């Protein structure tokens with residue numbers, strides 16, 4: 001069975017909800033999926049052994065939270081080239097964070113990215129649950 005890892009950071013838990021829904025979608029798509037808060041990722045070896053990775057952070061003051069920036073420097077040391085990738089995050093109005101994460105995964109880590117990042121204002125509203133689950137399911141489909 002293919003394995004997915006979802007790593008997120010959050011301030012008020014909106015992005016945590018999206019993380020859990022993306023993992024649920026991966027499971028619907030036939031993958032195993034694990035969800036980790038960035039603070040529980042201690043070193044790059046914690047990223048070993050997965051086929052697909054979704055990283056998520058909310059946008060504050062036009063940027064991703066610092067914990068995700070620090071995590072991306074750690075992830076740079078893991079060999080993620082060619083692995084399936086996706087990026088997500090909760091936002092209020094501008095939502096820069098998911099695209100920043102997506103672009104780093106694509107351009108620096110050389111990952112095989114899904115078509116675009118996932119930005120949600122509220123995972124519980126306006127089809128957000130289904131969108132987050134579909135994102136995970138699409139990642140599982142791409143992982144084969």
Ligand SMILES: Cc1cc2nc3c(=O)[nH]c(=O)nc-3n(C[C@H](O)[C@H](O)[C@H](O)COP(=O)(O)O)c2cc1C
Nearest residue numbers: 010011012013014015058061062090092093094095
């Ligand atoms: C002080 C503050 C600054 C924020 N700055 C932005 C911003 O620049 N752009 C944006 O899209 N949302 C912004 N937001 C909204 C958050 O991204 C939004 O509430 C999000 O759902 C929080 O996700 P979290 O619960 O995972 O922390 C801001 C919220 C606060 C409280």
